Amino acid sequence: MLITMHSHPALEYQGCTTDAPSITGVSWKVHKNFFVQTKDGHEYEIPRGHTRASPVLFNSHLPHIYKDHDVYDTSRFGPGREEDKARCKFTYEAFSCGRHSCIGEAYAYLQIKVMLSHLLVNFELKLVSPFRR
Numbered sequence: 001m002l003i004t005m006h007s008h009p010a011l012e013y014q015g016c017t018t019d020a021p022s023i024t025g026v027s028w029k030v031h032k033n034f035f036v037q038t039k040d041g042h043e044y045e046i047p048r049g050h051t052r053a054s055p056v057l058f059n060s061h062l063p064h065i066y067k068d069h070d071v072y073d074t075s076r077f078g079p080g081r082e083e084d085k086a087r088c089k090f091t092y093e094a095f096s097c098g099r100h101s102c103i104g105e106a107y108a109y110l111q112i113k114v115m116l117s118h119l120l121v122n123f124e125l126k127l128v129s130p131f132r133r
């Protein structure tokens with residue numbers, strides 16, 4: 001099946017798809033000791049050989065980073081707010097960060113937009129339950 005990309009106003013800026021991949025988790029083995037710092041300033045050393053797990057769903061809803069952290073609000077990533085960049089370059093980690101971050105990120109966003117475009121262009125959508133505030 002060939003799916004073509006139709007542009008749709010709802011998909012104009014990246015924020016509309018940025019929330020979609022925020023439910024994954026990342027874990028890997030630590031190859032050399034490193035330090036992490038909590039928001040209260042406490043430092044912990046993570047020793048070599050340990051497995052580091054990063055629950056992306058949890059990290060994407062931290063109240064000291066994201067305003068109304070439990071609300072599905074794609075505008076939080078848009079111009080003027082950019083909550084995903086407010087703290088540091090590693091705040092948004094759905095595609096991981098650093099040297100081994102996802103090389104398919106841009107492609108994944110493109111695919112999500114193609115899928116959403118296809119749904120918005122071809123179907124009438126309505127909420128069957130009230131929108132959670």
Ligand code: HEM
Pocket residue numbers: 021024025026027028093094095096099100101102103104105107108
């Ligand atoms: C919503 C879709 C996607 C999500 C949420 C996602 C997420 C991630 C995450 C979190 C990592 C880091 C894993 C780690 O540190 O252990 C990763 C790595 C990677 N991803 Fe994705 N990914 C997505 C789609 C894709 C696509 C479409 C491709 C290729 C076409 C791709 C290719 C890769 C590759 C090759 C790596 C390994 C990079 C490295 O180790 O240097 N991903 N992805």
